[in-house]
Amino acid sequence: MTEKKPEIIRDPQELQRRLTELRKQGKTIGLVPTMGALHYGHLSLVIAAKEESDISVVSIFVNPTQFAPNEDFDKYPRTLDDDVDLLSQIGVDFIFAPTPEKMYPRGFKSTVQVGGLSEVLEGSFRPTHFNGVTTVVLKLFNITGADFAYFGQKDYQQVAVVKKMVRDLNLPIEIISCPIIREEDGLALSSRNRYLSPTDRKNAIILSQSLQKAEKLIHSGERNAQTVRDEIRRMIETVPNAQIDYIAIVDPDSLIELENIAGNVVILLAVRIGSTRLIDNWIVRPK
Numbered sequence: 001m002t003e004k005k006p007e008i009i010r011d012p013q014e015l016q017r018r019l020t021e022l023r024k025q026g027k028t029i030g031l032v033p034t035m036g037a038l039h040y041g042h043l044s045l046v047i048a049a050k051e052e053s054d055i056s057v058v059s060i061f062v063n064p065t066q067f068a069p070n071e072d073f074d075k076y077p078r079t080l081d082d083d084v085d086l087l088s089q090i091g092v093d094f095i096f097a098p099t100p101e102k103m104y105p106r107g108f109k110s111t112v113q114v115g116g117l118s119e120v121l122e123g124s125f126r127p128t129h130f131n132g133v134t135t136v137v138l139k140l141f142n143i144t145g146a147d148f149a150y151f152g153q154k155d156y157q158q159v160a161v162v163k164k165m166v167r168d169l170n171l172p173i174e175i176i177s178c179p180i181i182r183e184e185d186g187l188a189l190s191s192r193n194r195y196l197s198p199t200d201r202k203n204a205i206i207l208s209q210s211l212q213k214a215e216k217l218i219h220s221g222e223r224n225a226q227t228v229r230d231e232i233r234r235m236i237e238t239v240p241n242a243q244i245d246y247i248a249i250v251d252p253d254s255l256i257e258l259e260n261i262a263g264n265v266v267i268l269l270a271v272r273i274g275s276t277r278l279i280d281n282w283i284v285r286p287k
C-alpha cells in the first residue's frame with residue numbers, strides 16, 4: 001500500500017474552497033462520512049472511494065445531533081491519531097475533522113427530516129437520530145460537493161434514509177452501499193464492539209448466527225415471516241444478558257414489515273448485549 005499523509009482540514013469553508021478548485025480542474029470527489037474509531041469496515045469504504053474517484057475525502061466527526069441525551073455521545077471512542085495513521089497507510093487525500101462549533105455555529109437552526117423511512121425500526125427507538133444523520137450528511141455533501149458517497153450496509157436503514165433524501169431533494173451525488181465486513185466468527189465490525197466485555201463479545205455472535213439460521217429457514221422454503229422471527233428470538237434469548245429491541249423482516253426498499261416472504265427481504269436486528277447496543281442485518285434472496 002502507498003503511504004501518503006492526508007491533508008487534515010478542520011474548517012468547512014477551507015475544505016469547500018479546496019475541493020471547488022479541484023472540481024473545476026475536472027476531478028471527481030469520493031466522500032466517506034465517518035465518526036472515526038476506524039476499523040476495516042470503514043477502510044473498505046475508503047478503498048472503494050479511492051478506486052472510483054480522483055480525490056478521496058474521509059470526514060471524521062462525532063456528530064452530537066444524532067445522539068439522544070441518554071446515548072453514548074460522551075463515551076463514543078475518539079481516536080483521531082490512530083485514524084490518521086490508518087488513512088495514511090491507504091493514501092487518502094483529505095481528512096475533514098471539524099469541531100462541533102464549526103459544524104453547528106451559534107444560531108444554527110436547520111434540520112433535514114426524511115419522513116416515513118426514518119420513523120420506523122431505529123427511528124422508533126431513537127426518534128431524533130436520523131434527523132441528526134441527514135442534517136450532518138447533507139452538510140457534508142454540500143461542503144465537499146462529492147460526486148460519490150460511500151456508506152456501509154451494516155447501517156442498512158441509514159443508507160435507505162440517505163438515498164431517499166438524495167432522491168427527494170435532487171442532490172447531485174451517487175450513494176454507494178458497500179457490503180458488511182465481519183469478524184471471522186461472524187460479528188459485524190462496529191466501532192461500538194470495543195465496548196463489549198470478553199463474555200459479551202462471545203455472546204454477540206448470536207446476532208449473525210441467528211441471521212444465518214433465518215436465511216437457511218427461508219432457503220429451505222419457510223415463507224411465514226413470524227415463524228422466522230420467532231426462531232431468531234428463540235436463539236437470541238439463549239444468551240442470558242441479551243435484550244431485543246427489534247427483529248424485523250422488511251421489504252428492502254420501503255422497510256415495511258412483511259407477513260409473507262415472497263421476494264427479497266432484509267432481516268434487521270437491534271439487540272443489547274449487556275450495556276452495548278448492536279445492530280446487524282442480512283439480505284435474503286429466497287431460492
Ligand code: PAF
Nearest residue numbers: 033034035063133136155
Ligand atoms: O454512520 C456513521 O458513522 C454516521 O451516522 C455518519 C454517516 C458519519 C453521520 O454522522
